[in-house]
Amino acid sequence: MPTDERRMVCVAYNQWVIIDTKVYNLSRFKDLHPGGVSVLLDPEIAGQDATEAFFGLHRHEVLLRPQYKRLQIGVIDGEEEQIKPPQVGALSKVPYAEPAWLSEGYHSPYYKKSHRELQKAMRKFVDEVIYEDGQAREADGKRPSQHVIDKMAEVELHAMRMGPGKHLKGRTLFNGIVTPEEFDYFHELVITQELTRIGARGYGDGLLGGKVIGLPPVLNFGRPEIRDKVVPEVLSGKKFICLAISEAHAGSDVFGLQTSATKTEDGKYWIVNGAKKWITNGTFADYFTTGCKTDNGFTVLLIPRGEGVETKPIKTAYSSTAGTAYITYDNVKVPVENTLGEEGAGIYVMLSNFNHERWVMCCSSARVQRLIVEECLKWASQRKVFGKPLIGQAVVRAKIAGMIQRAEAIQAWLEHITYQMCNMAYKEQAQKLAGPIAFLKSFSTQSARQTAQDAVQIFGGRGITQSGMGKFIEHYHRTVPFDALLGGAEDVLADLGVRQAVRSMPKDARL
Numbered sequence: 001m002p003t004d005e006r007r008m009v010c011v012a013y014n015q016w017v018i019i020d021t022k023v024y025n026l027s028r029f030k031d032l033h034p035g036g037v038s039v040l041l042d043p044e045i046a047g048q049d050a051t052e053a054f055f056g057l058h059r060h061e062v063l064l065r066p067q068y069k070r071l072q073i074g075v076i077d078g079e080e081e082q083i084k085p086p087q088v089g090a091l092s093k094v095p096y097a098e099p100a101w102l103s104e105g106y107h108s109p110y111y112k113k114s115h116r117e118l119q120k121a122m123r124k125f126v127d128e129v130i131y132e133d134g135q136a137r138e139a140d141g142k143r144p145s146q147h148v149i150d151k152m153a154e155v156e157l158h159a160m161r162m163g164p165g166k167h168l169k170g171r172t173l174f175n176g177i178v179t180p181e182e183f184d185y186f187h188e189l190v191i192t193q194e195l196t197r198i199g200a201r202g203y204g205d206g207l208l209g210g211k212v213i214g215l216p217p218v219l220n221f222g223r224p225e226i227r228d229k230v231v232p233e234v235l236s237g238k239k240f241i242c243l244a245i246s247e248a249h250a251g252s253d254v255f256g257l258q259t260s261a262t263k264t265e266d267g268k269y270w271i272v273n274g275a276k277k278w279i280t281n282g283t284f285a286d287y288f289t290t291g292c293k294t295d296n297g298f299t300v301l302l303i304p305r306g307e308g309v310e311t312k313p314i315k316t317a318y319s320s321t322a323g324t325a326y327i328t329y330d331n332v333k334v335p336v337e338n339t340l341g342e343e344g345a346g347i348y349v350m351l352s353n354f355n356h357e358r359w360v361m362c363c364s365s366a367r368v369q370r371l372i373v374e375e376c377l378k379w380a381s382q383r384k385v386f387g388k389p390l391i392g393q394a395v396v397r398a399k400i401a402g403m404i405q406r407a408e409a410i411q412a413w414l415e416h417i418t419y420q421m422c423n424m425a426y427k428e429q430a431q432k433l434a435g436p437i438a439f440l441k442s443f444s445t446q447s448a449r450q451t452a453q454d455a456v457q458i459f460g461g462r463g464i465t466q467s468g469m470g471k472f473i474e475h476y477h478r479t480v481p482f483d484a485l486l487g488g489a490e491d492v493l494a495d496l497g498v499r500q501a502v503r504s505m506p507k508d509a510r511l
């Protein structure tokens, strides 16, 4: 039977529809359909090829859900599937959906074989192990599932997310794709960008964001006995750590902090009193890397969860899966051995962390902006209004042009800075890159907010709806301000960049 005739057969069964090349029987589903019965019984839909109507109203993933997959009763014989579901581990073919180095036919001087292999392995790992948990936990607010954390530990992802360094020594990284000696900031960039592709901002932080910022002070400034106990526990995903600096009255102004630590008379313990606010992973952390006011200034202590430490969840714009906490310390007794760095020299402990933290945030911001480009390009191409696809409107194309330009500029700048990081000692990075990283983060977050706003306009009502076609856009628009605040506020960072530049002005510079 020719194809057209086979398609006509469906017409006879007016509760069947064709979507692409698959035939669905909706007779038992129609009363349960979230979009209502009437749309399914419309003569233009019932018994017809409903492909265009379907993809104008649903994401592809609807058809992949087990309860809906069952509705499929056959396929159109001899026709090849036109609209393929996303394949595990695959790269997107949508223009600009991947950074240039992953786009067919483009080149990059930065990425070697091990970066490319790591990217492939990470994409598959994220698709298979992380994606579903990310969407589910973002929705129910529970902390990331332990089985995901354990799987990440198996391939040493927790260790790799701390960047290159001694902590990688002796570890088999992602089944040996890259050696500890070879591992560089581009490998870390690949990991961060692949992880953030899932488009679940709260989960991204919940997936041990607290460790990425809370463990470096232990790694770099902890006494050996503390370091050797805590680092393996955290990098194996058995214990959790967070960075507790900001307070209700002081934000990130470390000199305005009020949480105090005073020594006991015998000098063996600190007694800590105070409260911390907006602490990522705080609700489930076992250790708190805590900034305290001490007699001689500002000191950082590693405080284990125990008597006198209490954590309460704070409800923010993103999911409580991030574990954002309000923490109180009431006469908490902490051994002096838990001091990280020198007493009164806490500012150096903190400063040594900032560049890396901000750079990590740039990696993720750059990648998620690209995800939004992909969503907008797909939507604008498949959505028809006034008789033509949205992309046919110049105003929509102009918005997408801006998004692409910003995403491309940020990735290129990020790769340039990452290359500098690979070729500078840590101290030199602190001197030369604090300004550029601050500028990049500030630029990334401004761009991200513009992109979020434009994406909502393109998606219309769906861009403010938490389910369905625009769910990633709604989520992005709601959570994008986090990036402009965490790790240094946007305006403060832009100003820091200029102040750093002024400091390097030659004394004899004149017009």
Ligand code: HEM
Pocket: 017, 024, 026, 033, 034, 035, 036, 039, 040, 045, 050, 053, 054, 057, 058, 059, 062, 063, 068, 071, 467, 468, 469
């Ligand atoms: C296998 C067939 C279908 C399944 C499994 C299905 C499933 C769903 C689901 C789960 C939703 C909720 C929104 C979402 O999660 O995206 C929905 C909404 C909707 N569906 Fe369907 N649907 C099917 C076919 C159709 C067809 C053929 C039409 C024809 C016009 C249609 C029209 C709608 C409408 C108008 C909505 C509301 C959309 C909105 O609120 O934005 N559906 N459908």
